[in-house]
Amino acid sequence: MHKIGNLKLKGELFLAPMANYNNIAFRTLAREYGAALVYTELISAKGLLMKNRRTEKMLQVSEKEKPVFLQLFGSNPLDFKKAIELIEKKFPQNFAGYDLNAGCSVPKAIKGNYGCTLMKNASNVGQIISSMKSSTNKPISIKMRLGWSEENFLEVAREAVQNEVDAITLHPRLGVLGYSGEANWEKIKELKKEVNSKVKIIGNGDIKKPEDVLLMKKRTNSDFEMIGRSAIGNAFFFKQANSSLMNKKIPLKSFDELKKEMNKFFELAEEFNLGPNDIRPYLLGFVRGLIGAPVLRNKIGVSKTISEMKKIIQEYFLNYS
Ligand SMILES: Cc1cc2nc3c(=O)[nH]c(=O)nc-3n(C[C@H](O)[C@H](O)[C@H](O)COP(=O)(O)O)c2cc1C
Structure with missing residues (x-):
């Protein structure tokens, strides 16, 4: 222990x-x-x-x-x-x-x-x-x-x-x-x-x-x-x-994992009544390296509500599924 x-x-x-x-x-x-x-x-x-x-x-x-x-x-x-x-x-x-x-x-x-x-x-x-x-x-x-x-x-x-x-x-x-x-x-x-x-x-x-x-x-x-x-x-x-x-094989982060992590994050943000400014920094980190990251960044940067942010990410997932 x-x-x-x-x-x-x-x-x-x-x-x-x-x-x-x-x-x-x-x-x-x-x-x-x-x-x-x-x-x-x-x-x-x-x-x-x-x-x-x-x-x-x-x-x-x-x-x-x-x-x-x-x-x-x-x-x-x-x-x-x-x-x-x-x-x-x-x-x-x-x-x-x-x-x-x-x-x-x-x-x-x-x-x-x-x-x-x-x-x-x-x-x-x-x-x-x-x-x-x-x-x-x-x-x-x-x-x-x-x-x-x-x-x-x-x-x-x-x-x-x-x-x-x-x-x-x-x-x-x-x-x-x-x-x-x-x-x-x-x-x-x-x-x-x-x-x-x-x-x-x-x-x-x-x-x-x-x-x-x-x-x-x-x-x-x-x-x-x-x-x-x-x-x-x-x-x-x-x-x-x-x-x-633990000297185990390191799991790769799949597209499904990416979606799962983001959905969980939104669920938690809603559960704890966070505002868009609370979660914006994490989301900007999340989109780093994704296809079309600059566009996503701009959209997230100007969105005013968590539901707007969620929509942007969900559309991204749909487009690339
Ligand atoms: C955006 C950001 C905010 C940070 N805020 C704090 C903080 O509030 N308190 C603190 O002790 N260190 C803070 N740090 C330093 C980190 O805790 C850590 O020591 C540093 O980033 C080095 O670790 P890393 O290479 O794993 O990022 C911050 C670092 C970053 C990047």
């Missing part, structure tokens, strides 16, 4: 937190296709305390997608404590654990002094973890990069471990580099060697083909592997990647 802290997990592959993508429908779909754990997109610890309506919607969780980790961002340790206490009081059953975002490198994060810029101050990261731990018995994890502009992931990891973090996700690129260059998996191996076996290491970055999960595990000794961009519009990737982990 795989575990993070006291949480038992049924597999080793996780859906990465992704802003504007990880809504309740995508997360549920990813679980159906074999993700063992899913994350919310990043949510402001401070924003939670202000009871913002958009933030409240982001806290919606379905039974089918559990376990879910809530990812929080911010920089003040006290905000994290208060935010988790609030969630535990209001929605004690929703989340299986909490994750600290120390990896985001978008301009907003730099300006707001959160995300990867937190890594500039390792002791503050330690204080945030300690604050998070003090507000719940559930597992606490951190997701980080190699550092902001200079590599210091081992220093930050030590602080997190000293404060009893349960898991560390490493996306091995510097924050200033965004997504350029390649994820340096050697660093995941270094991190795994550094920490004791109680702290689980989640390898992340550039899992582009299903076979890459096994490759990452072998090369780095990671306990879990986290998949981001490859799952956008393609939750089936989890099924393929799980086969790779």
